[in-house]
Amino acid sequence: MNLSLKYKVLMIFMLLVFIGVFLYYYGAKVRQEEADAEALRDYSYIVREYALDAVYKSKENPVEVELYPSAYTEAILERWKAISDRYPEFEYPEAAIEEGDWFKVNRVIKDAEMLKDTVDKMYEDATVEFEGLKGSFTTLLDYIFYQKYEPSNIEDILIDLGFESPREEE
Amino acid sequence: MKKRITVIIVTVITLLTIVSYLIFQMLTDDQDIEEVIKQEFRSLGQYVENVYSIEYLDDDRVLIFYSWSYPEYSNLGVLELEKTWRGWQFVEAISNRIEIENAWLKGVYAEITDHVILRGTVTAAVEEIVLITDDGREYCPSVGKAERNMWYLILEDEPFEEATFILFDRNGEVIREEVLQFDLNS
Numbered sequence: 001m002n003l004s005l006k007y008k009v010l011m012i013f014m015l016l017v018f019i020g021v022f023l024y025y026y027g028a029k030v031r032q033e034e035a036d037a038e039a040l041r042d043y044s045y046i047v048r049e050y051a052l053d054a055v056y057k058s059k060e061n062p063v064e065v066e067l068y069p070s071a072y073t074e075a076i077l078e079r080w081k082a083i084s085d086r087y088p089e090f091e092y093p094e095a096a097i098e099e100g101d102w103f104k105v106n107r108v109i110k111d112a113e114m115l116k117d118t119v120d121k122m123y124e125d126a127t128v129e130f131e132g133l134k135g136s137f138t139t140l141l142d143y144i145f146y147q148k149y150e151p152s153n154i155e156d157i158l159i160d161l162g163f164e165s166p167r168e169e170e
Numbered sequence: 171m172k173k174r175i176t177v178i179i180v181t182v183i184t185l186l187t188i189v190s191y192l193i194f195q196m197l198t199d200d201q202d203i204e205e206v207i208k209q210e211f212r213s214l215g216q217y218v219e220n221v222y223s224i225e226y227l228d229d230d231r232v233l234i235f236y237s238w239s240y241p242e243y244s245n246l247g248v249l250e251l252e253k254t255w256r257g258w259q260f261v262e263a264i265s266n267r268i269e270i271e272n273a274w275l276k277g278v279y280a281e282i283t284d285h286v287i288l289r290g291t292v293t294a295a296v297e298e299i300v301l302i303t304d305d306g307r308e309y310c311p312s313v314g315k316a317e318r319n320m321w322y323l324i325l326e327d328e329p330f331e332e333a334t335f336i337l338f339d340r341n342g343e344v345i346r347e348e349v350l351q352f353d354l355n356s
Contacts, residue, residue, distance in 0.1 A: 037213065044215030047265060048239050055282075056263040059213060070267040 032061050039063040046102045049145060050076060067102055079144045080109070082163050083118065090118040109144070112137045119154075126157040198257040206258040207234055210249055214263060218243070222314030223322065229253070231261075233282070235289065235314055235322050243317050244268065246289060248282050275335055277321070279352040286329055288352065289322035295345060296321075298338040303330040329354050 003011075036059065043065045047054045051072030058064040069077075077097065084092035091114065096104040109115075115137035123134050130153035142148040149155040158164040203224065211219050219238040226232050230253040237243035246268050250261040266278045268290060277290030292299065292313065299321050301309045307330070311323040331354060337346045 037215070040213065041215035044217075047267075048245065051244075051267040053267060053280075054263075054265040056214060056265075059260055059263075072267050072269075 036060055036063050040065075042103070043067075046106060049106070050102055052102065067100060069100075075147075076145055079147070079163070083140070083144070086161070086163075087118050087121060090114060109141070115140045122154075122157055122161060126160045128156050128160040130156055194255055198253065198255070201257045203232065203251075203258065206251065207249070210251070210260055210263075211236075211238070213260075214249075216245075216247065216265075219247075220316040220318075222316045222320040223312060225312075225322075225324065227285075227324075232258075233285070233287075233324065235320060237317065237320065238265070246278070246291070246320065248280065248287055248289070250282055250285075274346050275321075275337065275348045275350065277335075277350045277352065279329065279354055286325040287322065288325060289320060290350075292319045292321045292337065294319050295339050296337045297340045298342070300336045300338070302334045302336070304332040305330065 040059055040063060043054065043056075043063070046052065047067065051070050053068040053070050055066040055068075056064075057066065081092050084090045091108050091111075093105050093108040096102075096108070119135045119137060119139050123130075132151050132153050135151055135154045139150060139154050142150045143154065143158065149158075155164065155167075159166050204221075207221065207224070211217070216238040219236050220243055221234060221236045223235040224232060225235065232251050232253075234247075234249040234251070236247045236249065237245060238247055239245045244267060245265045247263060247265045249263045251258045252261045253259075262283050264280050264282050264287075266280055268278055269276050273291070273293075275290065275292050275296075277288055280287050280289070288311070296313060296319060299311050299313060301311055301323065303309075307327065309323055309325075311321045314320045314322065330352070332349065332351050335348045335350060336344055337348065339345045
């Protein structure tokens with residue numbers, strides 16, 4: 001079969017177009033899959049952190065996950081709100097919570113400066129003596145999310161300021 | 171000549187279709203469901219998971235009961251998969267946060283696709299459960315064992331808001347009775 005040069009060039013051109021289109025769509029698909037995987041990892045984090053109930057309707061373009069607060073979420077928010085009531089600069093994102101925008105809620109509490117300032121004020125306002133180092137910005141996160149006292153002296157501070165009930169004597 | 175070429179092209183396309191179909195069938199039949207489940211967990215970003223039960227609703231549909239999240243395994247999940255020509259595919263998944271410690275029995279109502287699921291945690295000594303609803307219906311939820319014990323019931327009748335759970339140990343002795351309430355709007 002003797003093809004003229006014109007046809008040969010045309011065939012090579014067509015082949016290159018075909019490969020180009022294939023690579024373009026393949027690349028777009030890979031990028032979309034990576035974006036979906038990242039979105040699902042973010043949902044997983046937010047579900048775990050805020051003790052949310054979740055319904056995963058779709059995990060591919062578009063990712064569709066419905067989030068609902070559980071009783072544990074309410075407890076987290078109650079601790080957060082109590083601190084915010086006493087220290088208004090410690091923002092409580094009421095509107096974002098009402099909207100169920102948990103990613104927006106999370107961005108508010110991850111303000112390290114706000115956390116640190118509030119912890120410092122709590123140590124200043126407390127009337128109890130404490131031993132050891134003062135808490136850092138993670139101290140409030142540990143308390144609000146997991147009711148964990150790290151360092152342990154924060155428990156006395158929280159009791160003294162009325163956020164937690166006094167310990168029952170054994 | 172033209173007719174011959176057409177016959178060859180049609181034959182080749184037909185053969186390729188049949189061979190592709192057979193290869194897909196072979197691949198999907200050989201799919202290890204446990205491997206598929208693991209991949210689904212990875213894609214959902216749910217780690218440190220524990221599978222309590224794999225419940226086949228029919229040959230092509232399966233519900234996986236599991237818990238996830240280190241260190242307490244405190245999120246209970248149900249994953250629904252469907253077998254298609256591409257193999258096992260994700261349909262839907264649900265996850266509920268539940269108390270897992272200091273409780274004989276906990277439970278939550280949930281819906282996944284068109285199924286109503288009741289499930290929760292139960293203390294390790296329990297081998298069998300009988301559930302009696304407030305309107306007198308009786309069910310025997312399954313008990314799955316992994317890191318902890320999980321009970322579950324795929325409900326095909328009307329949902330109920332309250333039930334008494336009778337918990338039996340391995341000797342068939344009643345060890346406790348608990349009443350659970352379910353929020354049907356959750």
